[in-house]
Amino acid sequence: MNSRLLFAFLCIASLSTGCIINDNGGCSSCRPPPAQRGDVTFLWTFGNLRCDQARDVYGVNITIPGEQLLNNGNYACSTNGVDGITLHDFAPGSYPYTLQAVDFNGRILFEANGTFIIDGSRTVMVDLAPSGSPGSSANLNWNFPGNASCSTAGVYSVDVTVDDKTANFPCTQGQTAQGVATDYIAPGEHYIEFVALDAQRHPLYYYNGGLTTQAYTSVNASYNLYTIGGASISWRMSDYADGSVTFDCPQSNPTVYVNFQDRNTGNWVYPAAGDGHACSTKPIVFQFLKPGSYTLRVSTTISGYNYVSAAGIIVNVGSHAITNVPDVTLYRQ
Template identity: 40%
Template sequence: MNARLLAAFLCLTTLGTGCIIVDGDGDGDGGGNSGTVTDVTFLWTFGADGRCVDVPNVKSIRLTIPGETLDSNGFYACNTAGTDGITLRRFRGGTYNYTLEAIDAYNKVLYTGSGSFSVNGGTRQVRVDLTPDGKTYAYVSWYFPAKGSFSRPTCSQANVTSMKASIDNGEWVTVDCTEGQSGMGIATPYLAPGQHTLELVAYGYDTLGRNNMPLYNLYGTFTTQRGEPVSTQFGFFAVGGISVRWDFWDGSNYRDCAQTGVTQVVWNLLDVSTNTLVFGDAGESFTCGAAPAVNQFLKPGDYKVFIRGYVGATKSYTNEANPTVYTVKAFEQKTRTDASTTVVMNRL
């Protein structure tokens, strides 16, 4: 009995509703069960479209479908007749759960994927992306705000020359700006299922013509799920910078840090348009001699600048009764060597 005849015989005699053809020609002649039946083809990849040839440690694929008896106890080759997948025959209409596991020569699970599929006659294709056991990932894409005549500018139209990303406050890595604007976007590293944070900074030429300056920023959250990568899109916002120095007025003379005994300075910025504090209630702290304070990631608009000077734990100087208002402009950046705005604190 040749392979195809044997496969047809198995389809007639199997106790479950699904049976397996592994010779790859799949003409659907399994026969046997009455009612509407469906052939289901599983196709698998390994993390962002990796193929079986890319994972030589994978020696077999184990497929489990609760309630179904599969040929070879559900163990199949990673690649059959040039296809990274397998076809199961004659499923009655309904919804089925499945689990796929990629296994090495020592029966260790290297990659997994799970989910469900529904059938109601005809054929059905299930694409599964297998990831390291317990891990998953996401596809991330992005867009820039309108600029000039461009409602959705490309990276070059937005004058972006480079980009960096950080997930879950981790290491900053360089990413390709154009990749996040094409296809499904860019694939993240493998992550645990659940909620994650993302921050992206797009760099380019500021209004003074200096390259590698922050032009756009974004931050947000996304949720990954085991067994299937999610796709999420984020929108950038334009940013500008601020640089602030401080001085002290004791009522008759200007004083420096040493003369006042101030050791710590705390500043904060109030976004006038939203009435929210950039650094929360606590503010951002510096040693007194660390001026200027610089922030390069502010949305354009007006900000009230609040500064307090502390002698030990005592607040001794402040400008909070008469805060300076600073206007941040998009793409107008500041560095520590640029001219700063000086804020004068009065003695309490």
Template identity: 40%
Template structure:
């Protein structure tokens, strides 16, 4: 249970105030199933913002339950006698739908949520309202075992900062410790549905260089309107790097880009642990003079490197008769100034 909702429930249970008698207003639109009548206690929060005290712009709450006539037309204070919620008395057994809206002083809807509940005795309905019906989730993470640490802390993993992106959006900085403590950190507000998440953890590589990518994770999370924000935990994976450059051999001499006329160089990697290529299609295309090229976001392992040189759309150089195997080690990162692995392409 969300800690904020638990606190609201305890407050309600202790004070026993904020209670309204419901007038059922005639026949219920759907005959109720066999069951016990009861009181319905609504407890509300406001997404990542928290409780009523955290959203001072909220001046009133409107509760609508089709088929039911509520006191004050369903308008209540955000907090009643210390409780972020309200109790409605004497509901027949049955299933009901509801809508909650939070209004500001100008009758603008700031937060809302909808859902359903079933009465068979007393019932608590915990509702997390979000802006315009949007959703969010709590995200937490952990790092793979390292040395004697089965789940290393941020400092034990040498992580100093983390950046995150949702749905390929803007990269933002998040606190590493926040993601390893409790429920994690709330995402920005999202449309209901499935979303992609990517995080990169930076710190000191095995050479002691700061702000190098050490871990990453990619995953998905799913949110639903009218449902408590899910808590999703992800595992980071180690990163290593490579740096490569190329030479062209015409059978007699080594040639540079200008001498060969190469307009592009296309590189791909075969992951020897899976026997699958790393990059879609033919691979990554570079200008011939772009070398050395660096990739700092690689899974540790062994890769066979294939490289082809093109003049326009015609391949004129390749290393396919003598491909190089490259080993990527965890936390061993590369910069453009580091020594690069040399790939030799022969004239075709």
């Protein structure tokens, strides 16, 4: 059989693809196969608790607009040892859903909503949030440079801060499929910070940035922590351009601002004037800096005069090390 006849035979054998033979022996108007009907399996948790842990949950009610569900959509929390249910034979398409976990009296304890798409069977994993609150939890994962494991990176635990609340977790928990679950928080933008610690709680890696949560829906977020170093900064003041006479913090104990400019990117580590500390609290150890070379700027105001460090002070920060910077002189402007 020559190649054209073979192609024609194969094309006829797969008419469902919409294959049409052209004069050149090719296939034109080849369409993808139609979307398939399928089942949807819901697997659920309640604030990251299983059915046997969320003991007040009696069942889960499912609503899918336009669909008539068995038992009016009311299902047991666990069926045949599985925390969830499989609903059968949906036409291809997109379906919004609402899940409500209820107690024995029908009181709604947890709820969630979302959308699933049918093109063949699929599974939807849902963590229901406490009823009455549009908040969401987030499942967090973290990575280290080179995709190192916790043991290879020397990390024992990780401090995680969301907004103003900090909790400590075993490092390995953040490298599992489930990750680390946050508490329920309002939907929207949040500040998040990670400090990876060794067994003696020395910081080794760091990250800070944003976390976006959605109403009634858990989100998954993964973060790449970076190696850190640090610098110890102290200061004195001088009223003379040559710095021949210096003095220590005055009784007014003004705020001193410290900032680092990355010499590679030109970006400042802190916004505006910098990170502020009472003058008398020196030295200040900045221990969450990326290794690299920085230009240092230190400034304060005393009795209406601005005092600023000289230009061009370079601080080189290494990995997992604190650079001790000699006392920085702030000159009156």
